[in-house]
Amino acid sequence: MPSIKEVKNRIGSVKSTQQLTKAMKMVAAAKLKKAQDKVVQLRPYSRKLNEILSNLSGSVNNNLFLEKEINNVLIIIVSSDKGLCGSFNSNLIKQFTSYCDNINTKKVSVLPIGKKAYDFFKKSEYNLILDYWQSLNGFNYEKSSEICDYIISSFLDSKYDKVAIIYNEFKNVAIQKSVIEDFLPVIPESDEKKEVNNNYIFEPNKNKIVNNLIPQSLKTQFLKAVLESNASEQGSRMTAMSQATDNAGELLKELKLTYNRTRQAAITKEILEIVGGAEALNN
Numbered sequence: 001m002p003s004i005k006e007v008k009n010r011i012g013s014v015k016s017t018q019q020l021t022k023a024m025k026m027v028a029a030a031k032l033k034k035a036q037d038k039v040v041q042l043r044p045y046s047r048k049l050n051e052i053l054s055n056l057s058g059s060v061n062n063n064l065f066l067e068k069e070i071n072n073v074l075i076i077i078v079s080s081d082k083g084l085c086g087s088f089n090s091n092l093i094k095q096f097t098s099y100c101d102n103i104n105t106k107k108v109s110v111l112p113i114g115k116k117a118y119d120f121f122k123k124s125e126y127n128l129i130l131d132y133w134q135s136l137n138g139f140n141y142e143k144s145s146e147i148c149d150y151i152i153s154s155f156l157d158s159k160y161d162k163v164a165i166i167y168n169e170f171k172n173v174a175i176q177k178s179v180i181e182d183f184l185p186v187i188p189e190s191d192e193k194k195e196v197n198n199n200y201i202f203e204p205n206k207n208k209i210v211n212n213l214i215p216q217s218l219k220t221q222f223l224k225a226v227l228e229s230n231a232s233e234q235g236s237r238m239t240a241m242s243q244a245t246d247n248a249g250e251l252l253k254e255l256k257l258t259y260n261r262t263r264q265a266a267i268t269k270e271i272l273e274i275v276g277g278a279e280a281l282n283n
Helices: 004-057 088-102 115-121 141-156 206-282
Strands: 072-078 107-113 162-170 176-184
Touching: 004 162, 004 206, 072 088, 072 115, 072 141, 072 206, 088 115, 088 162, 088 176, 088 206, 107 115, 107 141, 141 176, 141 206, 162 206, 176 206
Parallel strands: 072 107, 072 162
Antiparallel strands: 162 176
């Protein structure tokens, strides 16, 4: 049985940890509200932009629509910079492994976004693009544009034949789903080519509109993925810290019981020693 001092030290340590997890839970909750608002505001814009692009894409030729024979694949992984967020990052790695098992090429390059993805893949044999893994801090449309410009130019130069993005999609505080989306080539929502209503007058012409919409749509899609990932990270951290706080509470109950038992055993032992000593003196 542990000594009273050891149990008291353990109780103090668990209480300190519980205070820390409570504070982290509150911080994550505050950040989640801001991240969730950004995602909710961007979703309608992104959805409408994709809808417009889908309506116009059927009658326009663009190299970003061109499906190629897959030899080189680029996979973008949006992770977190910090830990203590449950299975947030490990689910991304599982999704990546599953995706790589199902593609018909071994030539896979990885573009990590976030320190956790960088830390994992720097030990791997995959070709890494290391220019953007520190981009998460203060991520905005300008950073999204910079990364997308590199991806689009690489695709057009046939450096990559296919580009996919893996991230955690935010559902609610308790549920975050790791998803993989095809980024390039751009695939219209419907396989059937849609004819645009001829009553519309395009100014400037249709080709110019689509050629400007495609990069903008891709940048918005990428920004949305990062914002979804940020909201998911805060939700996952909030849930993990809530569970850790509850576990610390249960552990404290057990330690207090152990402390009381140990203290009672020590008192009983002292009483027995006193009684035994008194009897020895009387004899």
